[in-house]
Amino acid sequence: MPNLRLQSVSIKLGRDIVVHEVSAELAPGRLYIMVGPNGAGKTTLLKAMTSLISLQSGMISYNGLDLALQRPGVRAEHIAYLPQERSIAWDLSCVDVAALGAQHLEPELARQKAFAELQSLGLQEVADRGVFKLSGGQRARVLLARVMASPADVLLLDEPLIALDPAWQRQVLIRLKQRAEAGQTVILSLHDLHLAAQFADTVLLMDKGRLVKMDVPEKIFVPSLLSEVFNLKGELIAGEGQKTLRLESLPLL
Numbered sequence: 001m002p003n004l005r006l007q008s009v010s011i012k013l014g015r016d017i018v019v020h021e022v023s024a025e026l027a028p029g030r031l032y033i034m035v036g037p038n039g040a041g042k043t044t045l046l047k048a049m050t051s052l053i054s055l056q057s058g059m060i061s062y063n064g065l066d067l068a069l070q071r072p073g074v075r076a077e078h079i080a081y082l083p084q085e086r087s088i089a090w091d092l093s094c095v096d097v098a099a100l101g102a103q104h105l106e107p108e109l110a111r112q113k114a115f116a117e118l119q120s121l122g123l124q125e126v127a128d129r130g131v132f133k134l135s136g137g138q139r140a141r142v143l144l145a146r147v148m149a150s151p152a153d154v155l156l157l158d159e160p161l162i163a164l165d166p167a168w169q170r171q172v173l174i175r176l177k178q179r180a181e182a183g184q185t186v187i188l189s190l191h192d193l194h195l196a197a198q199f200a201d202t203v204l205l206m207d208k209g210r211l212v213k214m215d216v217p218e219k220i221f222v223p224s225l226l227s228e229v230f231n232l233k234g235e236l237i238a239g240e241g242q243k244t245l246r247l248e249s250l251p252l253l
């Protein structure tokens with residue numbers, strides 16, 4: 001059963017329609033990865049799923065209710081969001097920042113939950129340190145911990161791997177996959193097609209504001225779509241439980 005449904009969603013920013021007639025049904029238990037070139041509309045669509053921007057036409061519903069009509073507090077209860085900008089305005093401790101994701105709990109329990117999420121992201125040693133005294137990748141993990149501390153059943157993450165080293169990129173995707181397997185609906189955008197091919201249950205391929213195709217990685221990372229959307233030559237090789245995306249660049253126009 002989908003809990004998030006996009007029905008013919010179009011979004012206008014400034015004078016342009018930047019998302020065109022996107023329809024999709026997103027269900028708990030799956031890891032959805034949105035891919036597409038710069039400017040394809042990924043961030044805009046994720047923001048629309050939080051109701052941070054309004055639609056030109058169409059509807060996004062959560063468990064059958066029009067999301068735009070829900071109070072912000074109700075939306076925040078059900079949908080957690082990691083924006084692409086990783087800014088933190090105040091020099092709070094890591095645990096205080098992560099605890100902002102667990103405001104449904106009593107303060108002490110929220111801190112315990114926050115600490116557990118920081119620990120699972122390798123930040124236990126710096127949990128009490130101010131976030132201004134962290135590296136960019138550590139700060140990015142603190143913001144991820146904030147989202148992970150949330151009880152929301154939909155997690156939306158815009159480029160969650162920005163600033164992370166290769167080992168943490170994989171670890172974070174493993175954690176998000178576990179969250180999906182445990183019943184959350186996890187939707188993220190990603191530029192790394194290799195990781196998208198390996199981890200996604202379902203890929204949403206966006207281009208020029210349109211949802212070109214939504215399917216399993218094997219049906220998305222095919223030579224025709226890689227060439228048409230990304231100007232890349234390549235294909236997905238699947239075998240022995242492994243998926244490997246082989247890519248080579250086409251000459252740029």
Ligand SMILES: Nc1ncnc2c1ncn2[C@@H]1O[C@H](COP(=O)(O)OP(=O)(O)OP(=O)(O)O)[C@@H](O)[C@H]1O
Nearest residue numbers: 013014015018036037038039040041042043044045
């Ligand atoms: N505030 C805005 N006003 C007008 N146009 C905007 C605004 N924000 C984004 N756009 C345009 O909307 C389109 C989609 O942008 P969006 O940020 O959703 O793309 P994206 O797929 O997330 O790109 P990237 O991979 O570069 O982050 C782009 O053409 C962009 O220039």
